Amino acid sequence: MVTPARCPAILIAAPASGQGKTTVTAALARLHARQGRRVRVFKCGPDFLDPHWHQLASGAPVHQLDLWMNGEADCAERLHAAAGESDLLLIEGVMGLFDGTPSAADLAQRFGVPVLAVVDASAMAGTFGALAFGLRHYRPGLPWAGVLANRVGSERHAQMLRDGLQDAADWMGALVRVAPGGGATGKAAAALLPERHLGLVVAQELGDDALARLDAAADALAATPLGQMGLGGLQRWAVDFPAPGPSVHVPPLLAGRTVAVGRDAAFCFVYDANLQCLAQLGAQVVFFSPLHDAALPACDAVWLPGGYPELHAARIAANTAMQVSLRAHVAARKPLWAECGGMMSLFESITLADGTTQPLWGLLPGRVAMHKRLAALGPQQLTVAGHTLRGHTFHYSTAQSSADVLGRTSRPDTAPAPDAGEALYRHGSIHASYFHAWFPSAPAAVAHLLGGEGPAP
Known part of the structure; x- marks a missing residue:
């Protein structure tokens, strides 16, 4: 009898596209992989580009999870298999948390994976708290991990954002943005991943620079409460992934070819x-x-x-x-x-x-x-x-x-x-x-x- 597989897991989401969830997901994977932990990353929905970065950051294959495209049984099988051999599972959401049918929120609720919201806070202060509250409570029963402020202007700005939260435990830290000249505006700066018309530039095109960008992002994340969690701290987000049903047999229709x-x-x-x-x-x-x-x-x-x-x-x-x-x-x-x-x-x-x-x-x-x-x-x-x-x-x-x-x-x-x-x-x-x-x-x-x-x- 196959038993459930238990593993810390986080679904990294955002209120919209372009908030920085790919950078945060890859940075978190790189941070823990550098510490010798076995990290598996998944991507919600169809996406060819973000997984290149996540695979480089984690050193492991990256698969898609979509309740329609994969089907629920396929998602369950992939999560159970990964949880059984990993120290940490990360799932990057798609678009905004509740966007699409099915949405990243649907996936989080179906498998009980806590949601970490990444919010571009570059142009807000007190509204950050309202946005975090809304994401957490909009749908009853949504598993929740907290909120991370991205592209923050300064330490004072970060404190204003933190003070606006109704629940202080939601605060997972702030990443200080990169100034126009390329220098950090504070003690740490999250590296931006380069983009083109279909999305991110494929990591392999950048050679050694790709890993340097991931390391810079991981270093920035290491200064946050989220980045400072070890395996013990991550256990608060441990999820029991149930054993899937019998796998569908795939006939060898291409045997010998x-x-x-x-x-x-x-x-x-x-x-x-x-x-x-x-x-x-x-x-x-x-x-x-x-x-x-x-x-x-x-x-x-x-x-x-x-x-x-x-x-x-x-x-x-x-x-x-x-x-x-x-x-x-x-x-x-x-x-x-x-x-x-x-x-x-x-x-x-x-x-x-x-x-x-x-x-x-x-x-x-x-x-x-x-x-x-x-x-x-x-x-x-x-x-x-x-x-x-x-x-x-x-x-x-x-x-x-x-x-x-x-x-x-x-x-x-x-x-x-x-x-x-x-x-x-x-x-x-x-x-x-x-x-x-x-x-x-x-x-x-x-x-x-x-x-x-x-x-x-």
């Missing part, structure tokens, strides 16, 4: 759980760089994930050897599944935000254009071969193509509609869409996209 996965600076939007799902399906996974490699590795199928092709369009077009290799793969009628940025790279051309046009690989008819505003955002589902994949869409570009449209995505619990949602294109052995799939939600659909119906002949 090799799936080549693109992975580099332009193609980096990959859930670790998706790679795990491919392994459960029996596939051997190999990686390659679409930007730098001259040819695909020996494989039966290719997955081109999303990323930033718009930042590397010239290099993509210049790698004609990879283009030739991809064409040969498709000419041999071997499957290729391309998601979002992976799909974009297969079109004939891209018009960038500055109006210039760059050629791309041209394996898909049509073109893609970048925009300064979001073109689509939100949870989506896609039916493939009778199985429904869950996932999301998030992109700043639009595409025009004459390729066949096999189907379209729809929002949760709604039926697909003509000319709505994201198109699922098919062109020869290529399947492509802006849709980012969460593979564990429908492994059989993934196997279909990658050509698997059992052992390779």
